[in-house]
Amino acid sequence: MRYSTSILALATPLLVSARPLRTTRAASANTALVFNFANVLNQLENEFYTQALAKFTSADFDSAGFSTDIIPSQIFNAIQQDEAAHISTIQSTLSANGATPLNCSFDFSSVLTDVPTTTATSRLVEFLGVTAFQGGATLIDDPVLLDAAASILTVEARHSTLLNILSGTGSVIPQAFDLALTPQEVVSIAGPFITGPCDIGITPTNSLSITNSGPITSGTTLTVSGTNITGTDNLFCNLMTGGMTFAMNMPLSQCVVPPGMNGPVAVWITSDDDPLVNNVIDRATTQQVAGPAIFFVDPTPDAIVSLVRDGSSSGSSSSSDSSSGSSSNSSSSSSSGSNGAAAAPASTPLPPDYVGPSPDGHVMVNGVSSVPGTPAVASSTPASAASASASASATSSSS
Ligand SMILES: *[C@@H]1O[C@H](CO)[C@@H](O)[C@H](O)[C@H]1NC(C)=O
Ligand SMILES: *[C@@H]1O[C@H](CO)[C@@H](O)[C@H](O)[C@H]1NC(C)=O
Numbered sequence: 001m002r003y004s005t006s007i008l009a010l011a012t013p014l015l016v017s018a019r020p021l022r023t024t025r026a027a028s029a030n031t032a033l034v035f036n037f038a039n040v041l042n043q044l045e046n047e048f049y050t051q052a053l054a055k056f057t058s059a060d061f062d063s064a065g066f067s068t069d070i071i072p073s074q075i076f077n078a079i080q081q082d083e084a085a086h087i088s089t090i091q092s093t094l095s096a097n098g099a100t101p102l103n104c105s106f107d108f109s110s111v112l113t114d115v116p117t118t119t120a121t122s123r124l125v126e127f128l129g130v131t132a133f134q135g136g137a138t139l140i141d142d143p144v145l146l147d148a149a150a151s152i153l154t155v156e157a158r159h160s161t162l163l164n165i166l167s168g169t170g171s172v173i174p175q176a177f178d179l180a181l182t183p184q185e186v187v188s189i190a191g192p193f194i195t196g197p198c199d200i201g202i203t204p205t206n207s208l209s210i211t212n213s214g215p216i217t218s219g220t221t222l223t224v225s226g227t228n229i230t231g232t233d234n235l236f237c238n239l240m241t242g243g244m245t246f247a248m249n250m251p252l253s254q255c256v257v258p259p260g261m262n263g264p265v266a267v268w269i270t271s272d273d274d275p276l277v278n279n280v281i282d283r284a285t286t287q288q289v290a291g292p293a294i295f296f297v298d299p300t301p302d303a304i305v306s307l308v309r310d311g312s313s314s315g316s317s318s319s320s321d322s323s324s325g326s327s328s329n330s331s332s333s334s335s336s337g338s339n340g341a342a343a344a345p346a347s348t349p350l351p352p353d354y355v356g357p358s359p360d361g362h363v364m365v366n367g368v369s370s371v372p373g374t375p376a377v378a379s380s381t382p383a384s385a386a387s388a389s390a391s392a393s394a395t396s397s398s399s
């Protein structure tokens with residue numbers, strides 16, 4: 001039996017987790033904004049699982065290739081209960097601090113088409129939760145409420161790990177650091193699922209869609225659409241994962257996914273070649289044209305995934321809704337074991353002021369005219385390819 005906070009609230013009203021968090025002074029406007037934003041985001045997550053559990057039967061989960069249908073339904077149920085508990089605590093905290101909790105409605109029918117698409121999207125939903133709590137943290141000026149938000153963030157991260165397993169295609173813990181997105185960026189990604197009035201008081205950034213049709217892997221040239229994006233002239237793409245100091249900034253016409261990326265990647269379109277900064281305080285907004293959109297790169301599934309997905313999937317592989325672009329052709333990703341190193345272009349002299357990955361994929365070149373000392377190209381064995389990946393994903397570090 002799993003206990004939700006609301007059950008505990010009835011049974012033992014003194015439990016800290018069941019009480020609204022009231023601080024000695026009224027929550028600041030910023031804090032109230034962030035908590036209402038968190039409130040809406042948790043409603044989005046709660047609705048996603050509620051709608052998914054209402055739609056799919058055990059037989060649907062079975063035919064999607066899980067070793068037992070109990071695994072996804074148990075995890076979806078557990079996460080849904082956590083989200084409901086988060087909403088209840090956040091809403092009572094808002095009320096106790098003089099703010100009015102919002103209630104919003106969501107429609108996920110576009111991504112609840114089949115179980116593989118749903119599990120792929122769930123990965124995006126939880127990743128969004130992590131990025132949102134992390135990015136919103138900087139706006140919370142009350143340490144008590146910051147602590148409360150942190151206690152939700154860690155649980156969202158746990159969900160994210162489980163859904164990486166359920167998705168069947170990728171790494172369980174793909175990156176050593178998570179990525180923060182600003183509330184404006186998160187609302188932009190969540191926007192397509194919101195129906196009806198839901199005025200959080202946050203102006204979303206221009207939405208961005210990835211238009212590639214297949215799985216996105218190292219070597220894929222990203223194509224996008226979005227507000228104010230006409231053609232590629234004078235536009236730049238910025239790719240960023242957790243732990244990078246700056247985005248990789250490339251001309252939009254050459255927005256190639258470099259070797260070494262693993263897991264979620266955010267992409268923004270900017271009007272100049274100044275790479276966006278990772279931290280949300282210093283990240284430039286004036287040259288952001290649209291985005292971010294999120295996609296997942298899945299070089300090789302982790303071994304644990306095969307315990308959960310026995311490979312007998314009869315489900316169709318899904319692909320990209322506009323924001324996830326997730327690759328879920330599990331047959332190809334599990335059998336090829338391919339890694340980005342093989343896709344690195346041949347080493348050639350770089351044009352002056354080239355912006356993009358170096359020919360071997362080990363470093364990111366931001367407008368310099370040459371790469372000193374071209375390192376040896378990584379061999380294609382999985383082990384060394386993996387270490388090449390590791391070094392390439394470190395920000396602009398030399399190999
Ligand atoms: C929002 O939903 C909660 C829980 O269902 C309910 O208690 C509350 O009255 C609703 N608030 C508004 C403003 O509708
Ligand atoms: C689109 O670009 C124009 C010209 O730069 C700008 O004035 C306008 O605000 C932009 N629209 C949006 C929605 O960003």
Ligand SMILES: *[C@@H]1O[C@H](CO)[C@@H](O)[C@H](O)[C@H]1NC(C)=O
Pocket residue numbers: 317329331332
């Ligand atoms: C999945 O990948 C395999 C191997 O590359 C390919 O034969 C198959 O057509 C792909 N299926 C889909 C639905 O893209």
